[in-house]
Amino acid sequence: MTDTIQPAPEVDTPAETQTETKPRRSGFQPRRMMKKMDPVAAERQGRITMLAWKKLGNENAIAFLNAHDEALGGRPLDLAVASEEGLGAVERAIESRAAA
Structure with a gap:
């Protein structure tokens, strides 16, 4: 039995597969374009989030912090x-909700 050597199949090289179309842009801004949060504001965000989770529980904390609160006059997370x-x-609003 005689083995014959088959030539390797042709493979496209990256230069051959490139197209002339521009890449699609996503709807998100690149990190370099996003404004960084002030470190003091980031610390307040962390403090209020942890307090809400401890006092209200995960789901209630998320709902409270992200919904408009009439008594506070805005979204609690933004205000904090x-x-x-x-x-x-x-x-104070978290403490009163936790006591209720």
């Missing part, structure tokens, strides 16, 4: 991140 006064108001 914006200023120390907002943080204090949201902390």
Whole structure:
């Protein structure tokens, strides 16, 4: 029995497979274009998030922090991140909800 050597199949090289179309852009901004959060604001965000999770539980904390609150006059997470006064108001609101 005689073995015959078959030639290797042709493979496209990367230069042959490139197209002239531009890559699609995603709807997201590149990291370099995104504004970084102030470290103090990031610390307030972490504090209020942890307090809410401890006092209200995971699902209730997420719902409370992300929904508009009429008594506070805004979204609690945004208010807490914006200023120390907002943080204090949201902390008091969490404590009163946890006590109820």
